[in-house]
Amino acid sequence: MENGHTGKHRVAVIGSGNWGSVASRLLASNTAKLPSFHDEVRMWVFEETLPTGEKLSESINQAHENCKYLPGIKLGTNVIADPDLESAVKDADMLVFVTPHQFVEGICKKLVGKLRPGVEAISLIKGMEIAVEKFSEATIGYREDKEAANRWAKLFTTPYFLVSVVEDIEGVELCGTLKNVVAIAAGFVDGLDMGNNTKAAIMRIGLREMRAFSKLLFPSVRDNTFFESCGVADLITTCLGGRNRRVAEAFARNGGKRSFDELEAEMLHGQKLQGVSTAREVYEVLTYHGWQELFPLLSTVHEICIGQLPPTSIVEYSEHTPNLSFVGGSTPCY
Amino acid sequence: MENGHTGKHRVAVIGSGNWGSVASRLLASNTAKLPSFHDEVRMWVFEETLPTGEKLSESINQAHENCKYLPGIKLGTNVIADPDLESAVKDADMLVFVTPHQFVEGICKKLVGKLRPGVEAISLIKGMEIAVEKFSEATIGYREDKEAANRWAKLFTTPYFLVSVVEDIEGVELCGTLKNVVAIAAGFVDGLDMGNNTKAAIMRIGLREMRAFSKLLFPSVRDNTFFESCGVADLITTCLGGRNRRVAEAFARNGGKRSFDELEAEMLHGQKLQGVSTAREVYEVLTYHGWQELFPLLSTVHEICIGQLPPTSIVEYSEHTPNLSFVGGSTPCY
Numbered sequence: 001m002e003n004g005h006t007g008k009h010r011v012a013v014i015g016s017g018n019w020g021s022v023a024s025r026l027l028a029s030n031t032a033k034l035p036s037f038h039d040e041v042r043m044w045v046f047e048e049t050l051p052t053g054e055k056l057s058e059s060i061n062q063a064h065e066n067c068k069y070l071p072g073i074k075l076g077t078n079v080i081a082d083p084d085l086e087s088a089v090k091d092a093d094m095l096v097f098v099t100p101h102q103f104v105e106g107i108c109k110k111l112v113g114k115l116r117p118g119v120e121a122i123s124l125i126k127g128m129e130i131a132v133e134k135f136s137e138a139t140i141g142y143r144e145d146k147e148a149a150n151r152w153a154k155l156f157t158t159p160y161f162l163v164s165v166v167e168d169i170e171g172v173e174l175c176g177t178l179k180n181v182v183a184i185a186a187g188f189v190d191g192l193d194m195g196n197n198t199k200a201a202i203m204r205i206g207l208r209e210m211r212a213f214s215k216l217l218f219p220s221v222r223d224n225t226f227f228e229s230c231g232v233a234d235l236i237t238t239c240l241g242g243r244n245r246r247v248a249e250a251f252a253r254n255g256g257k258r259s260f261d262e263l264e265a266e267m268l269h270g271q272k273l274q275g276v277s278t279a280r281e282v283y284e285v286l287t288y289h290g291w292q293e294l295f296p297l298l299s300t301v302h303e304i305c306i307g308q309l310p311p312t313s314i315v316e317y318s319e320h321t322p323n324l325s326f327v328g329g330s331t332p333c334y
Numbered sequence: 335m336e337n338g339h340t341g342k343h344r345v346a347v348i349g350s351g352n353w354g355s356v357a358s359r360l361l362a363s364n365t366a367k368l369p370s371f372h373d374e375v376r377m378w379v380f381e382e383t384l385p386t387g388e389k390l391s392e393s394i395n396q397a398h399e400n401c402k403y404l405p406g407i408k409l410g411t412n413v414i415a416d417p418d419l420e421s422a423v424k425d426a427d428m429l430v431f432v433t434p435h436q437f438v439e440g441i442c443k444k445l446v447g448k449l450r451p452g453v454e455a456i457s458l459i460k461g462m463e464i465a466v467e468k469f470s471e472a473t474i475g476y477r478e479d480k481e482a483a484n485r486w487a488k489l490f491t492t493p494y495f496l497v498s499v500v501e502d503i504e505g506v507e508l509c510g511t512l513k514n515v516v517a518i519a520a521g522f523v524d525g526l527d528m529g530n531n532t533k534a535a536i537m538r539i540g541l542r543e544m545r546a547f548s549k550l551l552f553p554s555v556r557d558n559t560f561f562e563s564c565g566v567a568d569l570i571t572t573c574l575g576g577r578n579r580r581v582a583e584a585f586a587r588n589g590g591k592r593s594f595d596e597l598e599a600e601m602l603h604g605q606k607l608q609g610v611s612t613a614r615e616v617y618e619v620l621t622y623h624g625w626q627e628l629f630p631l632l633s634t635v636h637e638i639c640i641g642q643l644p645p646t647s648i649v650e651y652s653e654h655t656p657n658l659s660f661v662g663g664s665t666p667c668y
Contacts, residue, residue: 194468203567204567208561227542228538232538233534316493
């Protein structure tokens with residue numbers, strides 16, 4: 001696993017958007033300090049020509065700053081921008097993926113046969129605010145190789161960014177995805193002006209369904225994962241801020257009369273909300289297995305999103321709150 | 335356990351403040367509907383003379399409204415205010431305690447020998463907003479007698495108020511107490527303007543320490559309790575709103591230069607914050623057992639409250655984040 005020439009690990013970051021630049025900066029600060037890593041962090045840049053006529057990669061290497069996606073923040077002189085994917089990864093034995101998820105598959109195909117043997121990769125969940133060095137956390141999910149997981153954690157940890165590892169890849173991934181559906185529900189509650197008590201109740205029911213759904217799909221998923229940063233903390237962050245919550249709030253304020261398509265076009269310049277598409281995908285899984293009644297919140301979010309139910313349905317569970325005791329949930333009494 | 339005369343359960347509410355009135359209203363609405371309960375809910379009133387010269391209990395029985403502590407909301411004609419404690423409880427076989435916790439001991443002493451055999455009692459955690467019928471939740475902790483717990487849940491459940499039962503009295507109680515300490519921490523983060531990511535991280539670390547502390551004190555405490563309404567949902571509510579959070583925010587905004595005593599006098603008219611005194615009590619337990627290093631957040635809150643550390647310490651854990659894996663927590667990497 002170690003680099004043959006020097007025994008030191010070499011890191012390449014695949015992606016140079018806002019979060020890719022943040023990650024490169026953090027990693028470069030750590031590799032410069034940690035003796036088991038090469039100082040240099042190579043960052044693959046999807047090349048663009050800036051309004052000045054300069055290439056983005058050249059601008060980064062000259063100014064040590066990504067003036068387009070993370071202006072005003074120095075990345076470190078040991079971050080080297082490289083517009084050639086193959087060249088960016090060829091010496092690396094630790095790859096950090098920070099591209100939008102829809103590009104990962106295409107990039108991986110291009111990487112086939114171009115990588116060092118034994119190379120390791122990690123995928124980052126976007127949305128952190130650590131560029132400004134506010135205290136924050138993250139969770140790394142791994143399968144079996146705890147030593148590798150700890151090496152990754154060491155590479156990312158700073159005094160303001162605590163990283164934990166859990167042996168539960170599926171749990172960590174599903175937390176990252178399903179929280180966006182719960183954030184839509186939280187946004188509906190905000191749009192209905194129902195207050196913090198109701199919102200907290202909906203977030204908790206959401207967390208309960210996230211856990212039950214994950215455990216039904218992957219029996220290896222562990223309860224503890226939902227107590228990690230990727231679980232309860234990311235859920236809280238996403239339900240307090242975040243665009244899923246924000247657009248869902250607008251949807252509920254309009255009584256569901258303006259569609260998500262319309263609101264996304266207006267509020268997100270046409271970008272689509274991950275929560276809305278995830279809610280549809282989850283609904284398909286629930287329908288396929290006949291599980292809708294077990295997951296009233298996840299089901300209801302989708303049915304509200306497509307206009308089948310009014311936004312107020314998000315707080316109407318009394319008739320059909322399910323028994324989730326098979327995954328450790330308690331049973332409300334009726 | 336059932337009332338000898340009619341086979342129906344009789345409910346008495348001990349307390350008639352804001353939350354006592356809310357509880358009486360909810361209970362009276364349910365007892366009127368549920369055949370296994372007597373319609374009448376007797377509410378013990380700590381008698382006061384109103385500015386009009388009228389007695390509070392008489393005013394309630396005449397207007398069916400607590401004009402002092404829950405004005406504008408009808409309690410139901412089957413709520414009977416009774417200023418005589420002994421008379422209020424003498425026929426009841428289900429007692430609902432909703433007085434401030436410092437009065438419970440004195441009231442219990444007065445009740446010795448005055449109660450029906452087999453009487454059951456429940457203690458309510460204050461702070462719900464259900465008077466206005468917003469969707470909300472609660473958890474009932476019980477020991478062994480699940481049938482009794484379910485009867486209590488039935489008595490409290492409404493379409494807008496979901497009640498669950500868990501066989502973990504200590505866990506439910508400790509959630510209700512320790513969340514106030516975490517809310518102080520969350521208030522510090524707010525006062526330092528650190529944003530939602532940091533606040534969510536602190537809330538999660540707080541939840542982790544609540545769980546670990548509870549399990550160390552009472553090995554019977556169950557992880558699942560922290561996923562219930564009394565755990566994660568009440569924690570979120572308390573950390574978003576609530577006076578513990580609010581006064582702690584003011585404390586941090588003042589850089590710790592104005593004491594909690596001073597801020598409580600100004601912002602709460604001298605009422606004391608539960609989180610501050612609980613933090614001190616917890617700290618005593620931690621010191622006694624030599625556990626401070628295992629619980630940096632709980633310890634730090636107290637040390638900030640007494641002026642030993644600055645408010646910014648609330649986000650400085652990197653040097654001493656503990657290994658809580660003995661209670662199922664993951665270990666951050668350093």
